[in-house]
Amino acid sequence: MKKFAFAASVAAIGTLTLLPFSWFVLTSWKSAAEIIAIPPVILPSFHWDNYRAAITQYGLLHYIGNSAIVALATTLVSLAIASLAAFALARFKLRWARYYLMLLLALSMFPQIAIAGPVWRLLNFLGWLNSYQGIVAAYISLTLPFAVWVLTTFFQELPYDIEEAALVDGCTRWQALRLVVLPLAAPGLFTAAILVFIHAWNEFFFALIILTYPALQTLPVGIALFPGEYTMPWGEIAAASTIATLPLVALTLIFQRRIVQGLSAGAVKG
Amino acid sequence: MEEISFTVADGEFCVLLGPSGCGKTTLLRIVAGLESASAGTVDIDTTRVDLLPPQDRDVAFVFQNYALYPHMTVFENLGFSLRLHDVAKDEIQTRVTEVARLLEIDNQLKQKPQQLSGGQRQRVALGRAIVRRPKLFLFDEPLSNLDATLRANMRVELGRLHTRLGSTMLYVTHDQAEAMTLGEKIIVLDKGRIQQVGTASEIYHRPSNLFVAGFVGQPQMNLIEGRLDSNGKFHDEGGVEIDLAGTVASRSAVDSPLTLGIRPEDFRPCASADAWFSGTAEFVEDLGSDCFVHLLCGKLKLVARLPGQNRIKRGDSLHLNADPQRVHLFRDGRRVDLFGSEA
Numbered sequence: 001m002k003k004f005a006f007a008a009s010v011a012a013i014g015t016l017t018l019l020p021f022s023w024f025v026l027t028s029w030k031s032a033a034e035i036i037a038i039p040p041v042i043l044p045s046f047h048w049d050n051y052r053a054a055i056t057q058y059g060l061l062h063y064i065g066n067s068a069i070v071a072l073a074t075t076l077v078s079l080a081i082a083s084l085a086a087f088a089l090a091r092f093k094l095r096w097a098r099y100y101l102m103l104l105l106a107l108s109m110f111p112q113i114a115i116a117g118p119v120w121r122l123l124n125f126l127g128w129l130n131s132y133q134g135i136v137a138a139y140i141s142l143t144l145p146f147a148v149w150v151l152t153t154f155f156q157e158l159p160y161d162i163e164e165a166a167l168v169d170g171c172t173r174w175q176a177l178r179l180v181v182l183p184l185a186a187p188g189l190f191t192a193a194i195l196v197f198i199h200a201w202n203e204f205f206f207a208l209i210i211l212t213y214p215a216l217q218t219l220p221v222g223i224a225l226f227p228g229e230y231t232m233p234w235g236e237i238a239a240a241s242t243i244a245t246l247p248l249v250a251l252t253l254i255f256q257r258r259i260v261q262g263l264s265a266g267a268v269k270g
Numbered sequence: 271m272e273e274i275s276f277t278v279a280d281g282e283f284c285v286l287l288g289p290s291g292c293g294k295t296t297l298l299r300i301v302a303g304l305e306s307a308s309a310g311t312v313d314i315d316t317t318r319v320d321l322l323p324p325q326d327r328d329v330a331f332v333f334q335n336y337a338l339y340p341h342m343t344v345f346e347n348l349g350f351s352l353r354l355h356d357v358a359k360d361e362i363q364t365r366v367t368e369v370a371r372l373l374e375i376d377n378q379l380k381q382k383p384q385q386l387s388g389g390q391r392q393r394v395a396l397g398r399a400i401v402r403r404p405k406l407f408l409f410d411e412p413l414s415n416l417d418a419t420l421r422a423n424m425r426v427e428l429g430r431l432h433t434r435l436g437s438t439m440l441y442v443t444h445d446q447a448e449a450m451t452l453g454e455k456i457i458v459l460d461k462g463r464i465q466q467v468g469t470a471s472e473i474y475h476r477p478s479n480l481f482v483a484g485f486v487g488q489p490q491m492n493l494i495e496g497r498l499d500s501n502g503k504f505h506d507e508g509g510v511e512i513d514l515a516g517t518v519a520s521r522s523a524v525d526s527p528l529t530l531g532i533r534p535e536d537f538r539p540c541a542s543a544d545a546w547f548s549g550t551a552e553f554v555e556d557l558g559s560d561c562f563v564h565l566l567c568g569k570l571k572l573v574a575r576l577p578g579q580n581r582i583k584r585g586d587s588l589h590l591n592a593d594p595q596r597v598h599l600f601r602d603g604r605r606v607d608l609f610g611s612e613a
Contacts (some may be wrong), residue, residue, distance in 0.1 A: 058603035164304050168331040169351035169398070179350075183341045220556045 021245070048234035051243070054207055054226075058233075059214075060240050061221055063222030067244075069132060070207075071200035074139040076146050076194050079189060081140070086151035087177060091160070101152060108145035112205050130213045136252035138206045143196040150195070154188030155181065188270050191259050198248055219244045271296065271462035274310075278406075280441055281431050285453030286442045289485065293462040294442045298408050301440065302331045312544070314405055325354075329406045330399035334414055336391045338383040344370070345379040345392050351402045369401045372431075389420045396428075400426070400435065409441040413448060425451060446486055450474070458482050480603045483531050489562055489573045491531045491598070498524050506530075508568040512546045512596055523606055531598035534562065534575035537590045545589035547572060551582050563588065 027035060028051065029044035054060040089097045119138050120129070128134030158181060165177040182189065204220040211217045218226070223240045226233050252259065271293045280285040286294040299305040301312055303324035311321040328350075338347050348366045357365075370376040373393040392412065401408055409568055413421045413428075429452055429494045443449055449456050450470040455504055458465040458473060458481075466478040477483035483491050495505035502515030512530070542548060549567030556578065563582050565572040574590055576582065599606040 159335070159337065161333045161335060162339060164324075164334060165331065165337040165398075166339070166350075167304065167330065168302055169402075170325045170354040172323075172325060175354065180339055184339075 024238040024241050027234060028236060028242045030238075032235060043258075047235075050239035054236040054239045054243070055234070058226055058236055058240065060243065061220070063217060063240075064218045064243070066216060066222075067201055067219040070135055070139065071197050073132065073136045074143060074200040075193050075197045077136065078140045078143045079193055082144055082147035083182065083189065083194065084152050085144075085148050086155050087254035088179065089148070089152045091163070094206075101149065104145040104148055108142075112142070116209060116223065119206065123210060126212045129210055132216065133208060135210050135218070137208060139203060142203070142206070143199050146199075147192045147196055149251075150192045151185065151188055154185050158184050187258055190255065193260060194251055194255055198251070201244075201248060215242055271307075274459075274462075274464055275458055276464065276467060277307075278438055280386050281436050281438055282454050283429075283439045283441065283452055284455045284457065285449040286440065286457050286459055287421075287446060287449040287453070287486075288444065288459035288465075290444055292459045294444075294459050295410055296517060297459070298331075298410055298440065298442045301406070302329055303327050316335055328404050329408055330404040332395050332399050332406045332410065332412045334411045336383075336395040336415075338398075340383050343380055344375060344386070344468055347383065347394055348379075348397050348401050351398070365401050366397075368475065369397045372400070373397050388416055389424065392416060392420075392424060396431070402429075403437075405438065407437055407439040407441075409443075411443050411445075414440075414443075414445070428452060441555055446488065450486075460483065460485070467496060476532075476605070477598065478605050480529060480531075480600050483600065483605075487533060489534050489575065491571045492532050492612075493571065494530045494532075496528060496530060497526070497527050498528060500524055502526070504530055506570070508570055510567070510570065512548060512594075514597070523601055526601055526607070529600040529603075531600065532572075532592050533596070534573045535560075536592045537572075537574035537576070537597040538592060539576065539580070540589050540591045542589045544591055546591040548587065548589045551586045551588055553582055554582055565590070 026042070026044050029046045029048075030041065030106070031045060031047050031049070034044060035042045038152065066127040088094065089101060094100070111144070119141075123129050123134045123138065126134070128137065163176050163181055167173075171179060202220060203218075204224070207218045207221045211221060214222075214225075219240075223237055226237050226240065274293075274297065276284075286297060288294045296305060299351050300307045300320070303319070303322060307320065310320070311318055314327065314329070341349065342350065345366055349362045352362045352365065360455055367376065367378070373396060375393045375397065377389055378386060378394075392415075394581060395412065416424060424449055426525060434450070438534065441448075441452060450473075451492055455467065456470055456473050457467050460481050466473055466482045468476075468478075473482060473486055475492075477486060480493070484525065494506050496504050496508065496510070498504050498514065502513065504510075504512040504514055504581065547565065547567045547570070549565045549570070549572070551563050552566045552571075553564040555562040555564075559578050559581065560575050561578055561582060563574045563576055565574055565588060572590075574588075582588065
């Protein structure tokens with residue numbers, strides 16, 4: 001009975017979460033007539049026209065390219081800064097480390113809308129609106145607190161002895177970080193990298209206000225702008241959304257064990 | 271820690287012995303450069319090193335939990351420091367192989383630390399130190415994570431290794447067996463201070479204060495509080511009388527509170543007329559070769575280590591005395607020499 005209840009709730013939650021996703025995946029294979037048919041058609045006739053149109057008419061590949069550049073750059077820079085900051089927070093006996101971490105957490109709780117104005121003005125002042133560096137800088141500020149948190153817990157879990165052994169063996173602090181600490185912290189770095197990447201890949205709001213040139217726009221903004229004045233290309237939108245989701249689904253499925261490990265680091269010892 | 275000053279001679283095996291929390295590990299870490307002292311200096315050879323970072327001190331440190339690099343193979347672990355010091359590849363190969371053979375881990379070179387047993391990990395940790403040929407080896411309780419048999423074996427091996435390498439070693443432990451068997455010089459530490467420096471025999475037979483007397487030796491030295499009268503007789507409050515007439519202390523220590531110490535193995539059974547202590551055996555630990563007899567004489571509890579063939583049973587009554595030359599006396603916690611000059 002208990003087992004059955006558990007299975008039923010899992011099924012219910014799973015259906016509920018997967019429903020929108022499955023709906024647009026199915027929609028992406030429907031013809032224009034099937035999409036607007038009443039009563040709705042559940043199973044599509046497996047058309048690939050929507051995909052072809054999304055790529056050829058709506059420049060989907062171009063948006064994917066932009067998103068990839070922005071998300072990768074965000075991930076790299078964010079992780080480079082975060083790993084150094086986290087190392088210092090975890091290892092050097094800083095008096096304010098705890099408060100600093102709490103401050104970071106508080107900062108990451110700010111609603112995006114509250115900082116949108118200042119961010120826009122700052123980027124405008126720098127002349128970085130409509131530029132990759134502008135959007136990447138904004139994303140770094142969003143993802144950094146999280147990355148620092150994940151990595152700090154990770155570094156704290158690494159036995160300090162190993163690092164000291166490296167120091168006595170002849171490493172400078174830098175070498176110890178590069179040759180011993182970072183390889184050992186790889187699972188943590190990986191988790192942080194994937195989560196930062198997903199965040200940057202999905203982000204819509206800042207991308208919308210910072211990137212107004214279609215040439216620079218990222219996937220979420222691009223897809224949102226598919227509808228024209230008189231058209232609502234549901235099929236193409238569904239096709240583009242499916243493609244946009246695929247890398248994330250793949251990343252999460254392949255690395256789910258690592259992500260869970262990384263997120264729960266520090267919670268339980270071992 | 272205060273007023274700690276000592277020298278380790280070239281090629282010497284020096285042991286820092288003390289209970290946990292006495293500051294011995296901190297001292298070792300200060301020598302290694304992993305911690306800095308608020309005052310004082312550290313010299314290796316004739317160079318002052320206490321301001322240098324650890325990597326410039328040319329010391330090797332063997333950690334209690336081995337601290338091997340888990341992402342590297344045994345070979346890489348052993349060769350890591352050589353690689354950092356830009357030693358040529360084929361030389362690294364030769365030196366690592368040589369050390370691995372010496373420590374009998376040459377079959378494990380391709381394995382990662384987590385595939386090794388505790389003893390093998392210990393050897394890798396040792397090898398990592400040896401391969402560097404450092405000026406000074408530092409050991410931080412390297413055997414404490416091993417089981418008893420392995421620990422005894424590794425202890426012998428460490429001693430052999432020291433003879434073979436002839437290098438200077440500074441070794442921290444709380445285990446007196448390790449200290450006594452390995453140390454050419456033993457420094458006993460307690461509460462951040464040096465209590466005594468000497469050879470194993472000096473520390474055992476002439477403990478310079480009550481702490482050393484109580485800490486070294488298993489079972490502990492029997493300590494009895496009392497006073498000397500003007501006839502050179504030692505009295506405790508329970509009516510024990512011990513004739514120490516004719517000793518230096520008997521003249522100089524009259525009437526001040528003293529502590530008398532007798533090692534369990536120095537007791538000998540005797541006739542009741544000659545007995546210093548008479549009592550009943552409250553509990554007997556029979557180890558075969560010896561037995562530890564826990565004796566109750568009035569309020570006084572004593573432990574005597576008697577030869578195993580004595581066959582003493584619980585409840586037996588026993589008369590004991592000892593050679594006055596083997597008795598230790600302490601005044602205000604410090605040793606008073608019974609024979610020869612006063613300490």
